[in-house]
Amino acid sequence: MTRSLRRLVHLVLFCPLSKGLQSRLPAIKVKYLFLAWLGILVGSWVIYMHYSTYSELCRGHVCQMVICDHYRRGIISGSSCKSLCDQNTLTLQHCMSTSPTHQVYGGIWKEKPVIIKCGIEETLRGDGGPDSVLRQEMTLFDKPTRGTSMDEFREMLHNFLKTNLGEQPSLGALVGRIITLADVNQDGKVSLAEAKSVWALLQVNEFLLMVALQEKEHTPRLLGFCGDLYVTERVGHSSLYRLEVPRYLQPLVPAALSTSLNQWLAPAWPRRARITIGLLEFVEEVFHGSYGSFFMCDASPRYVGYNGKYDCKMADLRSVASEMAVRSFLKGRRCETNIDCTYGKDCTATCDKLVKQCNTEVVQPNLAKVCLLLQEYLLFGAPPDLRQDLEKQLRTCVTLSGLASQMEVHHSLVLNNLKTLLWKKISNTKYS
Numbered sequence: 556m557t558r559s560l561r562r563l564v565h566l567v568l569f570c571p572l573s574k575g576l577q578s579r580l581p582a583i584k585v586k587y588l589f590l591a592w593l594g595i596l597v598g599s600w601v602i603y604m605h606y607s608t609y610s611e612l613c614r615g616h617v618c619q620m621v622i623c624d625h626y627r628r629g630i631i632s633g634s635s636c637k638s639l640c641d642q643n644t645l646t647l648q649h650c651m652s653t654s655p656t657h658q659v660y661g662g663i664w665k666e667k668p669v670i671i672k673c674g675i676e677e678t679l680r681g682d683g684g685p686d687s688v689l690r691q692e693m694t695l696f697d698k699p700t701r702g703t704s705m706d707e708f709r710e711m712l713h714n715f716l717k718t719n720l721g722e723q724p725s726l727g728a729l730v731g732r733i734i735t736l737a738d739v740n741q742d743g744k745v746s747l748a749e750a751k752s753v754w755a756l757l758q759v760n761e762f763l764l765m766v767a768l769q770e771k772e773h774t775p776r777l778l779g780f781c782g783d784l785y786v787t788e789r790v791g792h793s794s795l796y797r798l799e800v801p802r803y804l805q806p807l808v809p810a811a812l813s814t815s816l817n818q819w820l821a822p823a824w825p826r827r828a829r830i831t832i833g834l835l836e837f838v839e840e841v842f843h844g845s846y847g848s849f850f851m852c853d854a855s856p857r858y859v860g861y862n863g864k865y866d867c868k869m870a871d872l873r874s875v876a877s878e879m880a881v882r883s884f885l886k887g888r889r890c891e892t893n894i895d896c897t898y899g900k901d902c903t904a905t906c907d908k909l910v911k912q913c914n915t916e917v918v919q920p921n922l923a924k925v926c927l928l929l930q931e932y933l934l935f936g937a938p939p940d941l942r943q944d945l946e947k948q949l950r951t952c953v954t955l956s957g958l959a960s961q962m963e964v965h966h967s968l969v970l971n972n973l974k975t976l977l978w979k980k981i982s983n984t985k986y987s
Contacts (some may be wrong), residue, residue, distance in 0.1 A: 633781035833867025852899025926952035
């Protein structure tokens with residue numbers, strides 16, 4: 556009996572179209588067996604891709620090992636170090652990483668859900684072993700050096716912020732905020748370990764922006780750090796859309812199907828309008844803010860989240876860059892076409908083909924990119940009496956130019972008109 560069963564399984568898996576199988580199982584149509592075989596094959600491939608991707612992307616144990624090793628040796632410090640390395644009250648649970656060099660985990664800290672982020676920037680360039688990771692991480696915490704005075708450290712911070720954010724009148728206040736953040740034990744002094752930690756964190760673009768935009772309503776709150784690992788509040792929904800097809804399945808899933816499923820799973824239109832108003836407020840906040848202007852260099856729905864009250868929260872700030880950083884990248888850059896003048900994914904300037912150098916003005920402003928995103932997100936299910944006006948406003952918004960001559964008045968006018976249109980529709984309702 557066992558031998559016969561083994562032979563049957565062999566035939567189903569490897570010879571679904573054989574005549575032998577048809578003669579042995581005349582009641583079963585071959586096409587159903589073929590579909591079963593195909594399903595097993597595809598399922599096995601999906602499982603293999605999932606676990607191979609997981610092992611490549613999810614390296615939180617390496618992050619924790621490196622951070623805790625540095626903490627126990629007194630090289631780094633931070634408000635989360637004891638919880639992570641000694642008390643085990645900060646735990647990494649659910650891997651959310653999309654890059655092996657930028658670890659993102661959902662976790663628990665003090666019995667509350669949090670997001671934990673950590674960089675392993677050089678891991679894949681070495682031999683991949685724990686010792687090589689430790690050696691490479693040592694260079695991350697090499698500044699400031701022993702003997703650096705407090706005044707010198709303040710000067711280091713000021714020069715760094717000036718380089719990355721530009722000359723802003725409020726840089727002194729930002730330096731003070733960073734010093735206060737670094738003083739973990741609140742003794743009015745910054746130890747060498749504390750200074751090394753905050754300096755390493757400032758090299759992470761998202762952390763720098765999170766500190767600069769901390770008072771903004773739509774930026775996740777920074778809760779703690781240890782070395783270059785940092786902890787933020789957890790955004791209930793980390794993407795505008797609830798369904799995100801894994802990269803390895805995208806060739807198999809039609810775009811129309813994923814769009815239809817996301818529209819079906821999306822919140823009710825008034826709630827989407829509330830999220831949109833918050834996103835527009837964020838665009839307003841980063842346009843000529845206290846520490847200069849910022850560009851959204853990848854206006855993807857996976858970076859825009861919202862909480863349980865449907866208030867917009869930027870779940871990921873890695874794609875946001877300061878105007879100073881973008882202009883510094885573009886200035887004097889050699890080019891043949893406009894594509895050569897692109898910072899990030901889509902912060903693109905024009906190429907001056909006469910001198911073959913990039914201009915420094917980004918062509919498409921943040922608002923135009925966001926409105927392009929909203930055309931799909933907001934028009935679906937819009938109230939009939941509002942749809943025509945909304946469609947018109949979004950069309951106008953998408954055509955906005957990033958040229959300085961249009962940015963000030965026109966940008967603000969279009970943004971306020973769109974916000975007013977949405978707010979009038981949901982004000983004085985339970986959704987407001």
